[in-house]
Amino acid sequence: MGRKGLLVLLLILALIGAGTWFAFAQLGEATIEEDTAFIIPSGASVSAVADKLEAEGLVSSADGFILTARLFGSSEPIQAGEFRLAAGMSQSQILEKFQSGDVIRRFVTVPEGMPSIMVWERLMAEELLTGEIDVPSEGSILPDTYFFERGQSRAELVERMQAAMDRYLAEAWAKRAPDIAVDTMREALILASIVEKETGKPSERRMVAGLYSNRVRQGMLLQADPTIIYPITKGKPLGRRIRQSEIAAVNGYNTYTRVGLPEGPITNPGRESIAAVLDPADTSALFMVADGTGGHVFADTLEEHNANVAEWYALRRERGEM
Incomplete structure (x- = not known):
């Protein structure tokens, strides 16, 4: 290559270098120094997002981010939500995150047996949710862990919880054992709420369900203490012993x-309590009393039950509880 050709090549390379420098100068850069949460409102345009990024000091130029989106972005739209932007991310990585919809998800848990008044309190205390709600119908919420995004409405979250209960109850009902003691899904939900409140021991659920199923079939009083408490506290702990006047109410x-069954559920039963009612243990037990370990002793006859109660009282006296 002659001297003239070499000069032309050097000139071309210089022009390419200058053009590259100019292009990257126009594109700007991300300036994220530490992990940062960034919120994209629903319906926001790329231009609006770029202006917000620049205003919050996360990119050096809104115009540069828009140019990056045009040159390097995919055809996917930018999603709304709250995103976690990591320190050192490039503009292309930010754009990819926005287009992927990889939003920050937070969680709220409804434990098995949490009554609706306490579900309401938990949701109203969550500051990142929005809007007012009434206390959900008792038994309408399926206990589980649910994700939500910042700014989501409480009403929308409750609807999702209730839809989950409707789906599970319908699925479980379709698989119910033959000749169970309840005739409808509503009755199954009510009885499951009693089973949920009467035992905290998972291994006992089917046995407790079998006992109460026997009482329902025989037309006996269920005599479940949680049904006394529910009208008083709406399912919250009573915090004291039940009074005789409340037992007679x-x-x-x-x-x-x-x-028979109460007029409605007394809490939000979990999947296992519902399943226990729909496939109870094959038992002739009609009575139960606490055994001091968190479980119960079961009996077929009143005579056996009275003996078990005497043992329970003796244990409580030994513990100084009576």
């Missing part, structure tokens, strides 16, 4: 004065 829930 006549209302739609108290199964010491009401034959």
